[in-house]
Amino acid sequence: MSSRRVVITGIGVIAPGGVGTKDFWSLLTEGRTATRRISFFDPSPFRSQVAAEADFDAELHGLTPQEVRRTDRAAQFAVVTAREAAADSGLEFTGVDPHRVGVTVGSAVGATTGLDWEYRTVSDGGRLDLVDHTYAVPHLYDYFVPSSFAAETAWAVGAEGPATVVSTGCTSGLDAVGHGAELVREGTVDVMVAGATDAPISPITVACFDAIKATTPRNDDPEHASRPFDGTRNGFVLGEGCAVFVLEELESARRRGARIYAEVAGYASRCNAYHMTGLRPDGREMAEAVRVALDEARLNPEAIDYVNAHGSGTKQNDRHETAAFKRSLGEHAYRVPVSSIKSMVGHSLGAIGSIEIAASALAMEHGVVPPTANLHTPDPECDLDYVPLTAREHRTDAVVSVGSGFGGFQSAMVLARPERSTA
């Protein structure tokens, strides 16, 4: 068994309501919401007209005009956030062998926004079946295959080790960090720049979630539209954003005196093999992922101080994961604080798993658990402590963060202090 352990030493975040980790954490601890009526295009033809949008200016955040021109918004998020994470880590990347630095970027839907608007142009508003290549942007191939996100990120930090995009739908953000941690653990690399990004707020995304009534139609009250675990919730709120981490091997991080936010102590992913969008109410596969992740971290359920829920705000999800927590954590599920930051920053598909890891690591750093905003009238079938409305001071040494997504993917990650005592 390998003795290499993996820790988070740098964090970068872009989320609705704030660019940068500091603004993100203020939003969460103040329990503010960043959901609003969609401003990127006229949402009035759509059933759901609400989203959590980030106020982001790529050039203001250091991208050159050429970088801005050739990249989708999601790639821009990744580059800016990777730089923030690298700076936050204090690691001198120029002093590390580039071959020993790798990149994993999670994304559920890649450059879907760029593709949406490009299709509109080359098809002349949907009129041409044989779309016109002479109107295509030169970087259309980089929208076509989203591994361009990993390429841009690798260039941003000078990585020449393995680079890839992880795309497992809405668990991508957990799976990309899990994959990155595995590469460090097995010794393929010493440093990983790992995280996830998505910028899906475009007509095609809104339309496709409208079609299955997955997103909320609470258009008259956008600020309070994302209501996980609340009895009045009626769908998720689309979001966007990115979080990226610097992952390092524990001993080398200690040697250089790095700030260690948390160890990536356990991770597992399972499939429900049930339905592309449906969930079985018993939460069996998510519970299994949590169980295996705890096992890998060598922690009992009772050691978990905080559960960062998927908490998308669909009735199906909220009941599914409540069942999964009871199944995997036993009685402790009723005692441990569980919250969903999607109540504040929406559901940014593949990115949110990484953004939630950031929230979990920051909860450990600050001893504060973020709340579930808008939770006024709990669903009687969701009977755990979801930390309603107000952040809570709470010493947090170990966290479980979970994700659930289309395709049936269920993932769980355990973050813990490296110096913890294990079961």
Add this chain to the structure above:
Amino acid sequence: MSGRVVVTGLGVAAPNGVGAADYWAAARNGTSGIGRLSRFDPSGYPARLAGEITGFDADAHLPSRLVPQTDRMTQIALVSADCALADAGVRPGELPDYDMGVVTAGASGGFEFGQGELRNLWSKGGQHVSAYQSFAWFYAVNSGQISIRNGMRGPSGVLVSDQAGGLDAVAQARRHIRGGTRLIVSGGVDASLCPWGWVAQLASGRLSTSDDPRRGYLPFDAAACGHVPGEGGALLVMEPLESARQRQAPQVYGEIAGYGATFDPKPGSGRAPALQRAIEVALEDADTEPGGIGAVFADAAALPALDRIESEAVTKVFGPRGVPVTAPKVLTGRLNSGGAPLDLATALLAVRDGVIPPTPHVTPAEEYDIDLVGSEPRRSALRAALVVARGHGGFNSAVVVRACAG
């Protein structure tokens, strides 16, 4: 456990043959699947050649409710997974669900499905977008659908590294198996031969504009002028060697013995390309000297600058004309995420039969000091082969496959 991970089943769908046996016969005989695009009228586009799969009938193989919910690439992937499992003699229902997983490579998702829904959106309005769009086009669709169809609930995933992704997926599957999972379906299948996918691929600037199917895709040739895109790929059943032997699998094609992946330095940095290192890492991981490799299945970009990087990497590792190099993909076109898994299947069959398939129509330019297997297949008692794959942007991956007998 030895940690050795082997391939026991192959599911292949290629423009020159559907099913491993038909494809392998075509690859050995130099039968090409490249021709003028027939799926739509290509005359208005600068590139008109493609490798199309003909005669694939989704309705004959899949439940009628599934067909309208899935893109062509997913239909081909589901049938290929069925073939691979049947070939391996595995009935998924007989294994514990958490002991089986699916790790595929993606590239552009169900792009043709997405094209139809984008057309509905922009020509008719958002309310005309299909309820299936949300899960028919995204990159995770093939892994998800294969998992559902076969009740596989173990560790799974989807990796995207353009044309290198298929090797990364197989390496990830190997990790999961070494971590204790008994069986993984891995590989990749892609199909984006629709006008919208065509325009996106044209934007890469890497497509051949030739109209001659025999002269369209000529890697390492002085006349190299880009590649021909195709559709299809391969899915492999992978499991631990011990478990394959214990259950008396019908065959063990070979071992996924070594893997290496690197990313090229940023253009303009002045640093050397990283392909050679990926090959070296794969050889080291396989614990083999270059002399142990009997054939190299090249990435074969067919652009002079990229062919030069590849031939130099091969020459530096194996010596001038030190190893037979082949590119059977000139008969299929480049299959995005499906190409490298198809090369893995081809390499395993080459090792099984002692035949290196040919690279028809290519005459290597003098500047490349490589031993390219020409128009005829070459007999060889090879025990191991190297598969090289590169993705747009700088992705380099390499896998060593090796015979397991003895």
